[in-house]
Amino acid sequence: MKQEALTSLVIKNLHTVKDLEAVYELEARIWSVEEAVPVNHTVATVKNGGFVLGAFLGEELIGFQYSFPGFDGTKVYLCSHSLGIHPEYRALGIGEKLKNAQKQTALEKGYDLISWTYDPLETVNANLNLHKLGAECTQYIENAYGEMSDHMNAGIPSDRFLVEWRIQDERPLRQFSLEVLPRAIETGVADGLAVPENVNLFYDNEKILIPVPGNFQDIKKRDFELALKWRKSTKDAFAHYFSKGWIVTDLIKDAAENQYLYLLEKR
Incomplete structure (x- = not known):
């Protein structure tokens, strides 16, 4: 039933305090109140080159994606800080829809690179980031966020991959055989x-x-x-x-x- 309902899924670029408060509440539910981004931060972000996308079924917010501008001293890029899906609507492809909407919104704003981090041992995220979207990982960051207390990260060093998604590039065709490649x-x-x-x-x-x-x-x-x-x-x-x-x-x-x-x- 939920899968059928997703045909009416709508993704919006959020601007109002009311919508961003709903994002905060959903983020707190997914992780924790401590991990949720304060509304005053997201309000400032959408006014200064970033954006927050919301995935809606009717009036219900069931997913979000939050991005802000980054600068490494040489180039400006988009930092993809967080993406979350309501627990009752996971594994339905909403994350991929949000990432593709993020790509389109970023291109409209003039970005050509989106960067973010994820836990390399979380293969659901890896499959989306690398296999479906065609991003690459260029750096391993040890204990990137220090000790984290939420249920997914507690007690494990918060090591992360740095992801680079060059959204104007075509993904190269890769050919290889699993049988002949060495395993590290x-x-x-x-x-x-x-x-x-x-x-x-x-x-x-x-x-x-x-x-x-x-x-x-x-x-x-x-x-x-x-x-x-x-x-x-x-x-x-x-x-x-x-x-x-x-x-x-x-x-x-x-x-x-x-x-x-x-x-x-x-x-």
């Missing part, structure tokens, strides 16, 4: 959960793969020490290969092994 982390299985074993830091191939579990939040609930081991193993692998000139260009599902694999390519 060897994995096993214990109690039905994927386990990282050896981390290999000696490859020099043009393309390499780094496996990650597809159920990280489930791993956190069932075996917290294993979740920490996944964080450390992937940090060691990504930080090393980024420092040697690779970037992450895609996320692939290996159906044969029920595993997700990041594709890394030399710049």
Whole structure:
């Protein structure tokens, strides 16, 4: 029923205090009051080059996307700070619709680059960011936001990928074979959960793969020490290969092994 209702989904560029208060309330519900962006910040943002998009079913706000201008000393870009979906409407493609609306709005405002961060162990986000949208990850940031207390991040270092989405570029066609590419982390299985074993830091191939579990939040609930081991193993692998000139260009599902694999390519 919800899937059918999404045919009437409307995405709007929000400006009023009333609409931005609704965004704050939804954000607090998704994460926590402490993590929600204050309304006075979002009001200032929409008046100074940023924007907030809202996804509505009728009068109900069920998703949002918040962006503000960034500047690295050389170029101006759009910083995509947060995107959230009402818990009852997830896995319906609303996030992708919001990101494509963000792209269109950014182009209208004159931006050509959108940047954001996400947890590399959250494969739902990775699939959208890399595989569907065609963005790339160029940097691994250790403990980017310090200790976080919300239910998705508590107790785990807040390591993040830096994503760069060049919205005026066409995505290049990538051809490769999973079978012949080396894997920088060897994995096993214990109690039905994927386990990282050896981390290999000696490859020099043009393309390499780094496996990650597809159920990280489930791993956190069932075996917290294993979740920490996944964080450390992937940090060691990504930080090393980024420092040697690779970037992450895609996320692939290996159906044969029920595993997700990041594709890394030399710049």
